[in-house]
Amino acid sequence: MSVPRYVDPQQKTILNMMFIYAAGNSLVALAAIPQLALPARLCTMIGLFMVTVGTGGIKPCVTAFGGDQFKLPEQEHHLAVFFSVLYFILCLGSLIAKTISPILRSEVHCFGDKDCYSLAFGAPGFVVLLSIVVFVSSKNKYVIKKPEGNVVVDFVKCVSLGIKNVLLNRKKYEKCLHWLDSTEVSYDNKFVADVKKTLSILCLFSVLPVFWALLDQMGSRWTLQATKMDGRFGFITVKPDQMQVIAPIFILILIPLMQKIYPKLEKRNILKNPLHRLTLGEMLAGAAFIASGLVELYLRASTSYPQLPQPGFSQFRLFNGHPCSIAVNSDAENITYTIPPLSYYVNRNIKVDGHKNLSLELGGTCAEPAVQAVSLEEHAAISVYYSPDGVARYRDRVDKSKAGFPIVRFLVSGDIDDTTLALYNEKRHEVESYISRGVSELHEAFASTYSLRAGNTTVGRTIELENGGVYTILLRRSKEGYYYLRRHLTACSVCGLWEIRSCAEYMPV
Incomplete structure (x- = not known):
């Protein structure tokens, strides 16, 4: 679409910035398609930069262009109403986008992935293109004022x-x-x-960059914090990137509410001018960040943040796949422990400089005594699956999924030889993954209720995989012929309502 020659500079700027904004969204959407094999990080950074430029160019010009449509001082009241409606519509659009985009990302599956970032970024780009059509179609109705100087x-x-x-x-x-x-x-x-x-008033504007840097943490640091929290509120589950929707909701509620409250407070000589209201708002904003910081400290003290391998140390886990208890001994590391059936031993602080061999004495009533050497690596988590089939060593992952999905790994005993064994999602009514003997690869799944199925027969029920959980599931046959499993997990246990309370304190600003 070409820009008409007769539009004024403001219209040209708005149109050009709209195209840049739409192009940025499209580039990010294309970068998320794995089949295109684009340099995802580079394309994403360029696309987000274009979105930033487009947003920065559109907002001030739209405000000025809208103000030009009114004749002052005759339509001063209408101008005030216009800005109120404009801000209301901006917040309403933000509410809709921040609600729908996470749903498009997580509920739609495309290009073989569990999420669809291409749709989440492509849809706003398409909406911008539609807005360009609407904007250009009304060009003959705009009041055009020639610019006078700079x-x-x-x-x-x-x-x-x-x-x-x-x-x-x-x-x-x-x-x-x-x-x-x-x-x-x-x-x-x-x-x-x-x-x-x-x-x-430049003194006031000098702190605006700091204010916006803090406010925009709702879309960055606070969203990351939400991935470590439990988003379930009764029958509703709030996705981590939907936490941002709290801001426009409170704004839409508080705009008309404060228009009623402030006049009544002024009659009682309370919050009589904007400076007093700004001061109160900033105090509430400070309280919100203190609350968010306290929540973060609590998350780190709880199991919501995993203990990751540190430089100079290695983490070691030994999973027992036997039907009996296994005794573990190591004189070098002062380890003496008895692992129950289908359970595990963990030591998160073994000093390692580069590489180190850990000698273990293993034995039990159903396992012959043996000495096993395990190679440990610095700044890494090493796990061993000890079963009647032997010893399997693998490099483990203890960090949570950045997308908030549960992560699961299966350790399957050799007495399970069913090739049709599968993890079945009871809510989606689909097979999540097929399970084979030995140590499986890590697999991101949906937070849901699962069962184990061998063909059309259910052999294990009610496996709950929760958001942010890291699961290791051990499988072997029981005496009754069914599958027995034991789960080890670290899921999100802190309610996300605490972060919403922090947002609630922030919004009166």
Whole structure:
């Protein structure tokens, strides 16, 4: 679509920024398609930069262009209503986008993945293209005002002239009440007065970058915090990236509510002016970050944050796949432990410099005594599956999924030889993965209720995989001929309501 020649500069800027915004979304969407084999990180960074440029170019121009449609001072009231409606619509659009996009990402499966980032980013790009069509179709109804000079340039020149006059002609202008009064010879009195007002509020604007840096943590640090929390509230499950939707919800509620509350407070000499309200808002914002910080400390103290391997140390786990208890001994590491059937032993702080061989004495009533050497690696988690079939060593993963999905690994005894054994999702009514003997690969699954099925026969029921959980499931036959399993997990246990409370305190700003 070509930009018409007769549109004014503001319309051109808005259109061009819309195209850049749509192109950025499209590039990120294409980068998420694995079959295209694009450099995902580079394309994503470029696409997000284009989205940032497009957003930064659209917002101020739309505000100014909308203001140009009114005749002042006759339509001053209508202008105020326009800005209120504009902000309301922005928040409403933000609410819809932040609600639907996570659903499109997680509930739709595309290109062989469990999520669909291509759709989550592609859909906003398509909506922007539709908005371009709507914007251009109404071009004949817009009020076009020709630009008169450059306010920014005139502002800089006026300030520069004032500084020059004060520095070079101090005696001549020493009677001036304000150092900018010396510029009234070159500039209109009203313009000079506006420059004075602008400079007087620069102190307020100087903290705006800090404010927005903190506010935008709702889409970054607080969203990451939400991946470590349990998003279930009764029968509703809130996805981590849907936590951002709390902000526009509170804004939509508080805008009309505060319009009723503030006039009543003013009659009682409480919060009489915007400065008082800003002060209260900033105090509540500080309280919100303190609350969020306390939640983060609690998460780290609980099982929500896994203990990861540290430099100079190695983590070691030994899983017992026998039907009896296994005794484990190591004089070098002072290990003496008895592992129950289908359970495990863990030591998270074994000192290792590069590589180290750990000698273990193993034995039990159903296992012959043996000495096993295990190679440990620094800054890594090493696990061993000890079963009647032998010893299997593998490099383990103890960190949680960044997307919040549960992660599961199966350790299957050799007495299970059914090739049709599968993990079945009871809610989605589909096979999540097929299970074979030995140590399986790590598999990201959906948070759901699962069962074990061999063909059409259910041989194991009610396996709950929860958001953020890291599971190791041991399988072997029981005496009755069914499959017996034991789960070891670290799932999200802290309710996400605590983070919503932090957001609730932040929103009155």
